Amino acid sequence: MDLATFEQLLSPAGQVLLVEVAERAGIESDLGLGTRLRKAHDAELVAAAVTQNHLRSKARSKFGEAAALMYFTHDALEQSTRAVVSDHRAHRLVSAGETAVVDLGCGIGGDLIAFARAGMKVRGVELGPVRAAIARANLDALGLTGTVLCADATAVSVASDEVAFVDPARRDGKGRIFDPTDCVPPWDFVTALLAGRGLAKTMPGIDHRLVPAGVEAEWVSVDGNLVEACLWGEPYASAHRRATLLPSRESLTDADAGQAHVAAPAAFLYEPDDAVIRSGLVTAVAAEVDGWLIDPKIAWVSSAAHVATPYARAFRVIDELPFRQKPLKAALVALDIGTLTIKKRGVDVVPDVLIKRLKLKGSVTGTIVMTRVRNEGRAFLVEPL
Numbered sequence: 001m002d003l004a005t006f007e008q009l010l011s012p013a014g015q016v017l018l019v020e021v022a023e024r025a026g027i028e029s030d031l032g033l034g035t036r037l038r039k040a041h042d043a044e045l046v047a048a049a050v051t052q053n054h055l056r057s058k059a060r061s062k063f064g065e066a067a068a069l070m071y072f073t074h075d076a077l078e079q080s081t082r083a084v085v086s087d088h089r090a091h092r093l094v095s096a097g098e099t100a101v102v103d104l105g106c107g108i109g110g111d112l113i114a115f116a117r118a119g120m121k122v123r124g125v126e127l128g129p130v131r132a133a134i135a136r137a138n139l140d141a142l143g144l145t146g147t148v149l150c151a152d153a154t155a156v157s158v159a160s161d162e163v164a165f166v167d168p169a170r171r172d173g174k175g176r177i178f179d180p181t182d183c184v185p186p187w188d189f190v191t192a193l194l195a196g197r198g199l200a201k202t203m204p205g206i207d208h209r210l211v212p213a214g215v216e217a218e219w220v221s222v223d224g225n226l227v228e229a230c231l232w233g234e235p236y237a238s239a240h241r242r243a244t245l246l247p248s249r250e251s252l253t254d255a256d257a258g259q260a261h262v263a264a265p266a267a268f269l270y271e272p273d274d275a276v277i278r279s280g281l282v283t284a285v286a287a288e289v290d291g292w293l294i295d296p297k298i299a300w301v302s303s304a305a306h307v308a309t310p311y312a313r314a315f316r317v318i319d320e321l322p323f324r325q326k327p328l329k330a331a332l333v334a335l336d337i338g339t340l341t342i343k344k345r346g347v348d349v350v351p352d353v354l355i356k357r358l359k360l361k362g363s364v365t366g367t368i369v370m371t372r373v374r375n376e377g378r379a380f381l382v383e384p385l
């Protein structure tokens with residue numbers, strides 16, 4: 001979609017068309033609807049309206065009800081921050097006493113909207129003219145105030161009352177592996193912002209060694225799925241590393257992590273949340289559950305007690321099973337297990353492949369943990385709690 005088509009979509013005629021598409025989609029096929037509407041409207045505009053309608057329904061999982069009023073492009077929607085995460089970020093900034101933010105590379109405005117919704121004065125800067133226009137339209141559509149400038153963020157000065165936020169994209173726009181040499185705006189621009197009143201969203205796979213000194217790295221998971229790491233400049237850093245669970249906003253930091261000891265697995269095993277694992281705070285979970293690590297390098301915690309914690313999933317250990325395939329199969333057959341879940345860590349096992357090979361035909365479901373314990377493969381029959 002080019003800028004002219006997007007502007008047409010925002011015009012009264014375009015808005016009427018969007019409503020018609022939304023009402024008729026699902027009743028008429030895309031093809032039938034498109035053919036009919038093209039008789040009265042410009043073909044590009046019809047295509048844009050149909051696409052927008054699809055993107056709005058796709059965007060519901062990120063933006064909830066608001067998605068029905070917003071505008072997207074396919075790629076910009078993929079890159080945008082889901083509301084539960086951007087709202088948390090905005091809440092943290094407001095709690096730190098900040099009132100204004102400039103979003104340096106705001107895309108279609110996922111974060112920008114959250115900052116505005118939290119009551120901050122917002123200014124977006126975006127290199128792409130269509131994205132900049134969409135961000136502006138999204139603020140308007142949601143009844144929020146703010147400005148969006150179509151410009152190169154690296155040439156924009158940050159006002160004295162503004163916090164600088166940046167969510168760099170990969171140069172090729174693809175992939176989840178973080179390579180700092182590959183981001184736009186560039187990584188040295190990002191780190192310069194972090195030296196002051198700045199914060200940056202980055203990929204959860206970021207190497208800890210790339211986090212500048214004095215900056216807090218916050219790994220965030222939503223419903224147990226790791227989604228991002230946010231780097232908080234010195235004025236906002238209250239820890240070196242933090243794991244935050246959303247939507248509950250519970251968080252653990254390196255201040256909670258101690259020197260957990262390593263010992264044999266006992267009655268309960270705990271699988272930490274991915275945000276805890278990526279932030280290197282597994283020992284904080286061990287402290288929470290009065291437990292220990294079962295291997296210095298493996299993210300399983302064990303304890304003699306069951307302590308409910310939001311930071312890890314608990315399993316009761318029922319029995320130890322053989323690790324090797326043949327005796328493991330015999331043990332599972334003896335238990336009448338037919339449907340098996342394998343939780344593996346640190347061992348060369350591909351659960352789906354192993355499950356196929358085991359050809360289990362029993363009538364009960366079971367879960368096993370296959371893990372490395374001091375360089376040895378071990379298997380445990382467990383019950384998820």
Ligand SMILES: C[S@@+](CC[C@H](N)C(=O)[O-])C[C@H]1O[C@@H](n2cnc3c(N)ncnc32)[C@H](O)[C@@H]1O
Pocket residue numbers: 076079080081082104105106107108109110111112125126127128131151152153154167168169184185
């Ligand atoms: C990951 S996206 C931002 C997504 C946004 N936080 C959201 O939630 O919708 C990064 C954006 O930065 C923009 N960008 C990259 N380099 C830029 C630059 N030098 N100046 C302005 N924008 C830039 C890209 O066009 C892209 O839209």
